[in-house]
Amino acid sequence: MSSVWPDGKRCAVCFTFDLDAEYVFMGNMPEVADMPRVISQGDYVWRAGIIPRILDLLDEHRIKSTWFVVAMNAVNHHEEVAEIVKRGHDVATHGWVHEKITDLSKEGETERLLKCVQAIEDATGYRPVGNRTAGGELSPNTLDILAENGFIYDSSLRGSDTPYTLPNGLVEVPSYYEMDDFHIFADYPFGNYKARMLSPETGYEIWTNAFDGYYRYGLCWTSMFHPQIIGKPGNIMLLERTINYMKRFPESGSPTPGW
Numbered sequence: 001m002s003s004v005w006p007d008g009k010r011c012a013v014c015f016t017f018d019l020d021a022e023y024v025f026m027g028n029m030p031e032v033a034d035m036p037r038v039i040s041q042g043d044y045v046w047r048a049g050i051i052p053r054i055l056d057l058l059d060e061h062r063i064k065s066t067w068f069v070v071a072m073n074a075v076n077h078h079e080e081v082a083e084i085v086k087r088g089h090d091v092a093t094h095g096w097v098h099e100k101i102t103d104l105s106k107e108g109e110t111e112r113l114l115k116c117v118q119a120i121e122d123a124t125g126y127r128p129v130g131n132r133t134a135g136g137e138l139s140p141n142t143l144d145i146l147a148e149n150g151f152i153y154d155s156s157l158r159g160s161d162t163p164y165t166l167p168n169g170l171v172e173v174p175s176y177y178e179m180d181d182f183h184i185f186a187d188y189p190f191g192n193y194k195a196r197m198l199s200p201e202t203g204y205e206i207w208t209n210a211f212d213g214y215y216r217y218g219l220c221w222t223s224m225f226h227p228q229i230i231g232k233p234g235n236i237m238l239l240e241r242t243i244n245y246m247k248r249f250p251e252s253g254s255p256t257p258g259w
Ligand SMILES: [Zn+2]
Pocket: 018, 019, 020, 024, 094, 098, 134, 135
C-alpha cells in the first residue's frame, strides 16, 4: 500500500485552532455577556498575547496551520487576526458569534456566511475558502451553501480518518473529538457544560497515541484546539511536546495495511 500524500509522506497532520474567545458560549447563551468572569476567559486570549504565543511556537517548528475564526473576533481584533495571515497561516469561517445555524432559512444562512467571509477578508485581506460550523449541528443546507459560494473545504464532520470528497465536490477534512482540547482541559462550570480538568499527561497520551495510529495507517491527524485552552502556559508546553513526539518519526514511507 503506497502513501496517498505528496512526495511519499507517510501521513498528514493538520494543526487547526478554533478562535472562539468569549463567543464559545455567548453565541448561544447571550446571558454570558453579563458574566464578567466567563467573559474574561475570552479576554485572556487578547490580553495575554495567546495568538503570538502559539504562532511563535508554530514558527519555531516551521508549521503552517488553519484558524477557524469567529467573525466578530475579526471585527473586534483585526490586527491580531491579520497577524495570523501575515505569518502564512490559513483563516476560515466559524460563525458570526459562534451561533447555532439550524434555525436559519437557506437565504438567511447564506447571508450570514457571506457576512463572516467579508468580515474576515476585511480584517486580513484574505478571502476564506474553508469552514468549520460552530455552535452545534450543520443545517441541511450548510454544505451546499459552502459549495455554492466558492468554498473548497469544510471541517465540521467526523466521517473518516482522512479527508474525503462530498457529493457536491466540497472536500471534508474531518475533525475529531479526541483532538479537542476543550474536552480534556476546559472547566466551565455553568449551563449544561460538564466541567473537567484532566492531567496534561492525559492529553499527551490521547494525542500521541492517536498519532501512532494515524501514522501507522497513513491517515490525517487533525487537531481542534482552542487558543484559550492550548495557549495556557502549561498547555503550550504540552503542544510542543506533542509536536516533538511527532517529529521523531520518519516523514516518508509506506503505511502498514489495515486489518
Ligand atoms: Zn468553536
